[in-house]
Amino acid sequence: MGRAGQGLIRDPAPLNDLERRIGLGRVEVPFRQVVTEALGITWTRDPFDRLIAATAQATATGLLTANETILEHCELAVWR
Numbered sequence: 001m002g003r004a005g006q007g008l009i010r011d012p013a014p015l016n017d018l019e020r021r022i023g024l025g026r027v028e029v030p031f032r033q034v035v036t037e038a039l040g041i042t043w044t045r046d047p048f049d050r051l052i053a054a055t056a057q058a059t060a061t062g063l064l065t066a067n068e069t070i071l072e073h074c075e076l077a078v079w080r
C-alpha cells in the first residue's frame with residue numbers, strides 16, 4: 001500500500017472530462033437510503049464495499065469498478 005491518499009482524485013477536471021466524454025456522473029441519493037440498502041448486503045463484510053454497491057442499487061445505476069468481489073456479486077457493476 002502506498003502513501004495515504006495515493007490514487008485519490010483531488011482535481012475535479014478528470015471527472016468533468018469523463019462526464020463530458022462518456023456520461024460518467026455523480027449520484028445524489030440520501031445517505032440514509034444508501035445505509036438501508038447496505039444493511040441487506042451480506043456477500044462482503046467490508047463496509048466501504050457495501051456502501052459502494054448499495055449506492056448503485058439505491059440509484060439503479062451502473063457501477064464502474066475493478067473490485068472483483070463487487071463485480072462477482074453486484075449485477076450493476078462493470079469493468080471496462
